[in-house]
Amino acid sequence: MAMPKRDTYTPETLLAVAVEVFNERGYDGTSMEHLAxxxxxxxSSIYHHVRGKEELLRRAISRALDGLFGILDEPPAREGRAVGRLEYVVRRSAEVLMRDLxxxxxxxRVRGxxxxxxxxxxxxxxxxHRVAELVKRAVADGDLRADVDPRLATRLLFGMVNSIAEWYRPERGGAAGCEEVADAVVVTAFAGLRT
Structure with a gap:
């Protein structure tokens, strides 16, 4: 059976297809045949755009990481009290996760x-590590509880944020919008962490 011919693929649209297949089949379970x-x-058309499957994985991961690291450079993440900066980073991380789900x-899902x-x-x-440093600073400022290890608090915060990927589906018209979910994460997490 001949595949339909498409001449409109760009590296970006090919990446979007690859990400969909990686999420459906897992990276290890995806072959170039599956992607094609x-x-x-x-x-061969795929190889016109990329060297292989791992390049597509690197591009996908880079997009996600660029979004997360970009948060740390935003003024509200760099200025003010550490606890406010931390709340901002957590909120924005939830938003980036939902935007670039x-x-x-x-x-x-990467395993190394x-x-x-x-x-x-x-x-x-x-x-x-950079977020844990903010947690430590907020504890030192007296704004967060000192009885929760900063590295553990960081893991718990991002465990909550990362869990959004398991259930949030914007295309299903869920009850909660992006802003509402981000607000709920911050309120829930910091209610237990603030002094």
């Missing part, structure tokens, strides 16, 4: 089986 079939193009989902996955895990640890 999903895109409706030949494998397919890409962040790929990031959250390839060079790209190991790079992604290292970058995630770096992000977590």
């Amino acid at each position: 079939h999903a895109a409706g193009i030949s494998k 397919p890409y962040v989902t790929v990031l959250l 089986n390839t060079d790209t996955e190991r790079w992604a895990l290292e970058r995630r640890r770096e992000f977590d």
Whole structure:
């Protein structure tokens, strides 16, 4: 059976298809044949845009990580009391997760089986470390409880944020919108952490 010919693929649209397939089948369970079939193009057409499957994974993960690290450079994440900066980072992380849900989902599912996955895990640890520093600062300022280890608090905060990827589906017209979900995460998390 011949695949329909599509000449309109760009690296960005091909990436969107790859991310959909990675999330459906898992990265390890996805072959170039699966990607070609999903895109409706030949494998050689894919190779016209990228070197291979791992390049698509790196691009997907980079998009998610760029969104998260970009938050740390936004003025509200850099200025003011640490607790306010931390609340801002948590809120914006939830928003970025929902905005870039397919890409962040790929990031959250990496296991370290390839060079790209190991790079992604290292970058995630770096992000977590930077957030943990904000938690420590907020504890030192007396704004957050000192009886919860800052690294544990960071893991719990992002466990809550990351869990959104498991249930949030904007296309289903869910009861909660992006802003409402982000607000709920901040209110719920910081009610237990603030002094």
